[in-house]
Amino acid sequence: MxxxxxxxxxxxxxxxxxxxxxxxxxxxxxxxxxxxxxxxxxxxxxxxxxxxxxxxxxxxxxxxxxxxxxxxxxxxxxxxxxxxxxxxxxxxxxxxxxxxxxxxxxxxxxxxxxxxxxxxxxxxxLYKTDAEISGIRAAQDLADRVFGEVRPMIKAGVRELDVAIALEQGLRQAGATSAFDVIVASGVRGALPHGAASDKVIEDGDLVTVDFGANLNGYNSDMTRTVAVGEPSAELQRIYTAVLAAEEAAVAAIRPGMQAGDLDAVARDLLAEHGLAEAFAHSLGHGVGLVVHENPRLARGSEDVLQPGMVITIEPGAYIEDLGGVRIEDLVLVTESGYEVLSHSPKERF
Structure with missing residues (x-):
């Protein structure tokens, strides 16, 4: 062995x-x-x-x-x-x-x-084998499918808890479990980065952050989507667009040999240009595998170096008290030539 x-x-x-x-x-x-x-x-x-x-x-x-x-x-x-x-x-x-x-x-x-x-x-x-990558890919494919099935119920009048339960049930019925406590945070609760689903009823005009993952045969996935219910305010749309730009810029910058701290800076600097530096209150991401949060650590100043075979998250966010928040997260494999995005659920575009 x-x-x-x-x-x-x-x-x-x-x-x-x-x-x-x-x-x-x-x-x-x-x-x-x-x-x-x-x-x-x-x-x-x-x-x-x-x-x-x-x-x-x-x-x-x-x-x-x-x-x-x-x-x-x-x-x-x-x-x-x-x-x-x-x-x-x-x-x-x-x-x-x-x-x-x-x-x-x-x-x-x-x-x-x-x-x-x-x-x-x-x-x-840190370095996943082909078999491990297949396991993580399968977990993420399952999470994408379940999210697609549940996405239509994220609408005004539905409780956050009902969305979380539907996601967990979908995972269970497919032979998986939830990789961690499902986060569903709508409206002003979107300002809570780890806002576990509550009995709050989703309202028209809310942004709803959904963060969940599948644990399938021991391997995990992790993905966040922030979805719009009705027509969010212009300010919420502005914040969402800035976070999406930061997320996609960071993903596009991934390459082997890059320091994780430098990748964090790609997203952090872009959010700062939009006046959201203080609103990005956590690190850019982390490794995923047998544990849903493992190395490498994608954070400000991190000297961890990205290498082929690592599976990481890219998840910038912005959180404004009494207004709401946005987080967008993809699961990404670092490859010899760059990267492969493993999460495929659609993202909102304004």
């Missing part, structure tokens, strides 16, 4: 010999196990072992990728069985995920040296 050899190489570069993997996304990435919250992975110089309990005896064996050994054991027994395999080794632990209690249990069970690591597996996850 190429990814396991990459892990071992990364471990060697840090002077380590083994890795105890507890982060669910990393467990799934390295093992293929589809219930990673209930699994742990141990990478040693000679083996890759997936530890889970007896509820998953069949599932783990079906899911495990080639070269991954499945060990069915209770959490305590798993540590006891793993102890001889790490005796005397320098073992990396995932500092951002392993709890203090979890570390104490390791220290009691293993005669090993523990060293905190950060980003070791996540750095590998």
């Amino acid at each position: 190429e990814k396991i050899e990459q892990v071992r190489s990364a471990l060697a570069g840090r002077g380590l010999q083994a890795l105890w993997v507890t982060d669910p996304a990393n467990v799934r990435y390295l093992s293929g196990f589809t219930h990673p919250d209930d699994g742990r992975v141990l990478v040693t110089p000679a083996e890759v072992l997936l530890y889970t309990d007896s509820r998953y005896t069949v599932q783990a064996k079906e899911d495990a990728e080639e070269g991954v050994q499945v060990v069915i054991a209770s959490p305590l027994s798993a540590l006891e069985q793993a102890a001889p395999k790490v005796a005397g080794l320098k073992v990396g632990i995932e500092a951002a995920n392993l709890t203090v209690a979890g570390l104490e249990r390791l220290q009691s069970a293993w005669q090993a040296q523990f060293h905190p690591t950060e980003g070791l597996v996540e750095e590998l996850r």
